[in-house]
Each structure stands twice: as structure tokens, then as C-alpha cells.
Amino acid sequence: MNFRTDINGLRAIAVIAVVIFHFNKDWLPGGFAGVDVFFVISGFLMTSIIIRGLKADNLSVVNFYFARANRIIPPLFILCMACLVFGFFFLIPFDYQILSQHVKSSAGFFSNATYMSEAGYFDSASHDKWLLHTWSLSVEWQFYIIYPILLLALSRLFSLSTLPRAVITLSIFSFILCVIASIYLPETSFYSLTTRAWEMLLGGVAFFYPISLKQKQRSALNLVGMSLIVVSYLILNGNDTWPGTLTLFPVLGACLIIMANNKRSFISRNIFVQKTGTFSYSLYLWHWPVYVALNYFQYEGVIYSIIGIVISFILGIISYYIIEKKLVFNYKDLSWFQYSIHPTVIFTLIAISVASSIQYYQGLPERFSPDLQLSFSQIASSPLRDKCHSKKKDYIPPSEACTYFGEDIKWAVLGDSHTIEIAYALAKAVEEDNEGIKHYSFSGCIPSYKQDKNFSRCATWTNDAVEDISNIGSIENVVINYRYSRALFGDIDQFYPELGDEKDDSSRTMMTQSLKMMIDDIAKNKKNVYVFLPIPELQERIPKLLSHEYTHNLTQFNNINGTSYDYYLRRNDYILNFFKNEKFADNVKLIDSANLFCDELTCYAMIDGVPLYFDDDHPSIKGAEQLIDSILKDHQQQSTSLQDN
Secondary structure, eight states: OOOOHHHHHHHHHHHHHHHHHHHOTTTOTTGGGHHHHHHHHHHHHHHHHHHHHHHTTOOOHHHHHHHHHHHHHHHHHHHHHHHHHHHHHHOOHHHHHHHHHHHHHHHTTOHHHHHHTSSOTTSGGGGGOTTGGGHHHHHHHHHHHHHHHHHHHHHHHSOGGGHHHHHHHHHHHHHHHHHHHHHHOHHHHHHOHHHHHHHHHHHHHHHHSOOOOOHHHHHHHHHHHHHHHHHHHHHOOTTSOSSSGGGHHHHHHHHHHHHHTOTTSHHHHOHHHHHHHHTHHHHHHHHHHHHHHHHHTTOOSHHHHHHHHHHHHHHHHHHIIIIITTOOOOOSSOOHHHHHTOHHHHHHHHHHHHHHHHHHTTTOGGGSOHHHHHHHHTOOOOTTHHHHOBOSSSOOOGGGOEEEEOSEEEEEEEESGGGHHHHHHHHHHHGGGTEEEEEEEBTTOOOOTTOOTTTOHHHHHHHHHHHHHHHOTTOOEEEEEOOHHHHHHOOHHHHTTSOOOOSOHHHHHHHHHHHHHHHHHHHHHSSEEEEEOOOOOOSSOHHHHHHHHHHHOSSOOOOEEEEEHHHHHHHTHHHHHHHHHSOOOTTEEEEOTHHHHBOSSEEEEEETTEESBSSSSSBOHHHHHHHTHHHHHHHHHHHHHHHHO
16 A cells, blocks of 8 residues: 555644643643544554455464554553653652553553553543553554454455455444443443444445545545544533544544545645654654653643643654664564564563562562651551442442451441441451441442432442441441532542532432431431541542652651642531531531641641541541541540449
């Protein structure tokens, strides 16, 4: 196939959109659709390579793989190693361990699966993931692995003439899966090969069905295709369901441009566009870590966005001329042993091995002073978090809730995921008295007591949990905790420094009424009910706050600001007023966590070198120990009083 200037220009239009979107979403809110354009291009080119090989009866699947590896792996390897070197000097162990995990999955081309299990692509937490953008490379590589084998098998079983229809059928099937999954499993739909394959397959369709056009018709078709892509870039945003039906706009736009084959278009004849298309892969690789680095060091604003884009272009150009053009290795007519020691294989094994070692040694904490190592080690969640916590995917009925340590179950802890560390810390504290606890928690569950089971699975679980607590006669004390602000107003990372306003007044009233009934009913049957007032939330994850502090103070730090006390009061005004104005039974005790984590000006992420959280809102085990201190003091006073009497 002759060099296609129109496709090279299309690469440029795609990568420029992605770069602009990442550095400033306001400039191009739908720029993320550039990735979908890349998928179409890849599908078209791979189909053309495979079909030419099949028609000539000389297709070598192994050579196909190594040809792709020659282009993709060397620049990716250098990027991964550069990130690890950077992390060694600037990242705390927690973040360095995560980075090493991501390097391993990126080098092994399964990073899409890794990120699928983590936060969504558009979430704020994604801005701390240095290699998040490699998810698309993993999807493409997985496609490269399967696609030639599939087409080869179909051509042998049937004929070459059946391949176009097969590709169309597969693309329709993948598209249907994509639309359905985007509604019910959005993270899976975004990152999965099965729901992204249709975009690459449509590129194959564009190859199978070329059209012969006059120049005016080529120009018109090119204009239609470009309009679809540009409109996508301008009107779409991260709140849209993606991928889904809207993805048809950039995908079909890219297909039309490829089918038009217009060598006289702007993207075909513009020198800047052509040069950008040439080093588009290297530019794509380097721009995201540059963005994350600026975000990491808190360089924000329009000026830094422009600087970041310029740096990305410079690094992309350097990477292209020094790595892409130079590190090209022979891959034809090799023995199996030569294939096994091929430089691309060695690069992959080195990256995975180094990253695995860093991950195994927990981010190399020995790089830091003993005091800092201690602080880092205390950013810890409960070791029983995964085992004992109910989620939508891993539902644990309340009757099967975990019991901790002691044989005599006198305590119950009830709430959402923010009770987990509190339950663990409490259980460890009362274990010496041979008192055990039963731990009831459901991720993201709002107080929905006495709501109909059809309301939500959370409502069913809550009703069953309260019933189970009431039926266990040995339970005397119940601890209740929820992240009320998220249930009432939405995640802090979506709105900070604003308060958020995701819910309406009726849903807020429903929640507080359910909470009141739940507390009242439990209080009727139990000796003590301890209810935590809202635990302060941080504006950033504590590892990131610690990293920022470390970069400014390389020796030692003790107290780290999390957010302002004023923001805490404003954010939680609704629920604080609820607790202030409602009347509860005498055996209901309200625990003011802000008194423990805040002073009159600041709510802290770390106090006296002890991290109070393990992310931006969940208390660490050490933080939970401080939270339960007032509960234990009250319990001890009651025990002493009974002994005196």
C-alpha cells in the first residue's frame, strides 16, 4: 500500500484532539474521541496488511506480531523506564508501588484490564495514573493478537470472499455489546476489547468496500467525515455515555475520510499536520505523563497547559527520531530461539521484571528516612476489607457478615465502606476482653431503612442488617457510620471547592428519615448506639498530599492540611443540622469526628506524623483508632460504673 497522506493527517487530527482535551477539557470537551479515530485507522491498516498477505498466500502471523512490536514496544519501553526512574526520586512508596503495577500491565499489554478494575477514565483519581493512556495500546495489541488468526482461520475454513461479511457481522455484534455494556457496565465497556473491537472492525469494513469517486465527490465525502469528527470534538464531553451510540460520530467520520482517499484535502497537504501525524504515536505516549507531572507538582492553569502541550510535542519529536526511527530490528526469517531473544521481547521482559521487583518490595521505602517510612507504612486499610465488605458485585448477605476475633459478640458496626477500618480498629481494641464484633458494611450504601426492597439492593441489605443485629441477643453496642455528604451531595472530587448538588430535597429527606428510624429502632433493642457525625473529607488522596509535602520538605513532616474546617462545615451543614435538631434516645451517643481531626481552621490529613486516611475520605487504621477512642472511653466508664454498683 502506498503511503496515505490522508490517513497520516487523520492521525494528527486524532492525537491533537486527545492532547488538547487532556491538558484542558474546556478547550475541546470531546477531544477524547480522538482515540476512537485511532482505532479506526488501526483496523483499516491491519486489515490491509493481513488481506494482502492472505491473497499472496504468504501471511506470517509471527512476522505480523513482530512488525507491530517493532513499532510499539521500543518507545513504550523507554517511557515506562523513564517513569520508573522519575518515581524513584519523587514518588512515595505507596504511589511508586502503584506506578510499578501500571508499568507491568502496560508493558504486558493488559493495562485496560487493570484500569477497568480501578476508577473510571474520567474520574479525578485518573489524573494520578502515569500510564492510564496505555489502555488503548493494550486494546489495540489484543486486537492485533486475535485478528490475523481469526481472518486466517476463516479464509481457510471458507474463502477470502466471506471475510468482508464476517467482519461486518462481528462489528455489529461488538457494537450491540458496546451499547448495552455502556449502560450497565460503563467501565467494562470503556476498556474492554469486546466492546471496542467494532471501531477497529469498521476500519476493516472501510478497506473491504472502497469506493471510486471523482475529485469533487472525494472532497465532499472528506468534508462530511471531517465535520462528524469536529462536531464530536466540540459537543461531546466526559458526562456522555461513552462508548455508545454517540461513538458512531467520530468512528463513521474517520471511515468516510479513509474511504474518500482525498489527497488534496487540508490534512493531506498541510506540512504541520503531516509532521504531527508522523510522530503521533510518540506524542501520544509522552503527553499524558507530562500532564500528570504538572498536576503532581500542582502546576495548573492556562499557561501551564500551553507549556505542557509544547513539552509534549518536543518529547514526541525526540522520541520519534531517536527511538522510533532508530530502534527498528529485523524480524523476518528468524529461528524460534532468535524470536525468543528478539529485542522487543527483551525490552518487555526487562520492564515487567523491574516493575514487578518494585511492586514486590512495596515501592522501595528504604529510599526514605525511618520516620518517613513509618508514616508511609501507616497509610493502611483493613486487611479484612475485601473479605468482609459487601459490594454490588460481591454481595454478602447480612446474616453472613464477618465476626472479628472475640468469641462473645457484643458489638456491631453498621454502615458503608467508611465503617470497615473503624470495625477493624474496634475489634482489635476489645479483643483483649474477649469481646467480638460483627461487621456490616455495603459499599456506597445510603441509609435506606424501611424502604421497599424494590427501592434498591442497598435497601434490602439495610433492612436485613438491622433485623440481624436485633435478633442477636448478645450484641449490646452498635456503631453506625456513613459518608453522609456523598449520599446527600455527591463525591467531593467532582465538586471541590464547591459543595456539590447531585440529589434533590426529596431524596435527602428520605435518607435522613430512614437514618432516624434506623437509629431509633436499634436504640430500642440495644444498650448503646454510637453514631459518628460526618468524618471530614480531603481535597486530595493522602498519598498525593504526602508526595506534595515531600517534594517541598525532603526531610520530615508532621501535620498536613487536608481541607479547611469551614469547608467541612459548609459541606456537611445539612446533616449536622439534622443531628442537631432531631431528638434521640438517651442511649444514642453522637461522636463528633471533627473534634478529633480538625481545629478551628483546618481539618488534617496527618497529625504528628500519623496519617488519618488511606485515600481522600476513608480513615486509615490509625485514623480509625483515634475515632473509636471516645467510644472506648464511654464503654469503659459504663463498665467501671457497673462494677462500682
